[in-house]
Amino acid sequence: MTTDTGTEVFEEHRPVLMGVAYRMLGRVADAEDVLQEAWLRWSDADRSAVREPRGYLVRVTTRLAIDRLRRIKARGELYVGPWLPEPLVTDLAQTVPDAEERAVLADSVSFAVLVVLETLSPLERAVFVLREAFGCPYAEIAALLDRGEPAVRQLAGRARRHVGERRPRYEVDPVQRRDLTERFLAAAAGGDLEGLMSLLAPDARLVGDSGGKARAPLRVLESADRVGRFLVGVAHKGIPDPSVRFLEVNGGPAVLILSGGKPDSVFQLDVADGCIQAVYIVRNPDKLRSLTA
Numbered sequence: 001m002t003t004d005t006g007t008e009v010f011e012e013h014r015p016v017l018m019g020v021a022y023r024m025l026g027r028v029a030d031a032e033d034v035l036q037e038a039w040l041r042w043s044d045a046d047r048s049a050v051r052e053p054r055g056y057l058v059r060v061t062t063r064l065a066i067d068r069l070r071r072i073k074a075r076g077e078l079y080v081g082p083w084l085p086e087p088l089v090t091d092l093a094q095t096v097p098d099a100e101e102r103a104v105l106a107d108s109v110s111f112a113v114l115v116v117l118e119t120l121s122p123l124e125r126a127v128f129v130l131r132e133a134f135g136c137p138y139a140e141i142a143a144l145l146d147r148g149e150p151a152v153r154q155l156a157g158r159a160r161r162h163v164g165e166r167r168p169r170y171e172v173d174p175v176q177r178r179d180l181t182e183r184f185l186a187a188a189a190g191g192d193l194e195g196l197m198s199l200l201a202p203d204a205r206l207v208g209d210s211g212g213k214a215r216a217p218l219r220v221l222e223s224a225d226r227v228g229r230f231l232v233g234v235a236h237k238g239i240p241d242p243s244v245r246f247l248e249v250n251g252g253p254a255v256l257i258l259s260g261g262k263p264d265s266v267f268q269l270d271v272a273d274g275c276i277q278a279v280y281i282v283r284n285p286d287k288l289r290s291l292t293a
Helices: 003-025 028-044 053-075 099-108 111-117 122-133 138-145 149-166 174-189 193-199 224-237
Strands: 200-209 242-249 252-259 262-272 275-282
Touching (some): 111 149, 174 193, 174 252, 193 224, 242 262
Parallel strands (some): 200 275
Antiparallel strands (some): 252 262
């Protein structure tokens, strides 16, 4: 296999590899670093001996992501305020024609699920991602991780129960989410508390991620009243030279708020039973850099 062919093969599988790395790490920059390391391993490998390039590359990427995740956890860094994954711009409606597969992928990359995945061990997370997001057979996952299949099945069951117990219930209907997002944005921008309260579930939550580098609640806000009043307060303070852009983030509709043409924050909603169950706000500037293009 020539260098040019090797590059073509790697690029062919890049979307899958990025999907694995991002779901493992929840950070675009870290995922891109893992892919760079995987490319170096691939370029140095004896590719003539590789029967299944996709399997080989997924194995390398998964192991590199596990190693990086272990290093991150070992550092024990304290994050200021609630943590949310770095927003990832997606285009599943265009790239995944099958509606059922699209729904599975959207769910596996959602803010709600990635927050729960942060509480898993690196091995549990790898098994969950490979099995639930990409449908890998247990035998294949066992080979990827150098584990016995019974052990992998145990890891998968434990991870699935953990995620199921902690994952908030929400709907992935993009039309309904887009409609509620537009109505929410109009009410929030206008400081319309009554309008917000009509959209929010009584037990709605607001999770703001600033990393201590921007203004946002340092704790999760609980109840429609607290969430609504906070948003009205934000609207009254305003931001300089605001503009908005709708985009798909982590498999669902979201709003990018810009100030003077530069990213200020990203809003996304979880919806169930026709009401907003959760409001996610990412304001950490380090997590908005990939949205500057």
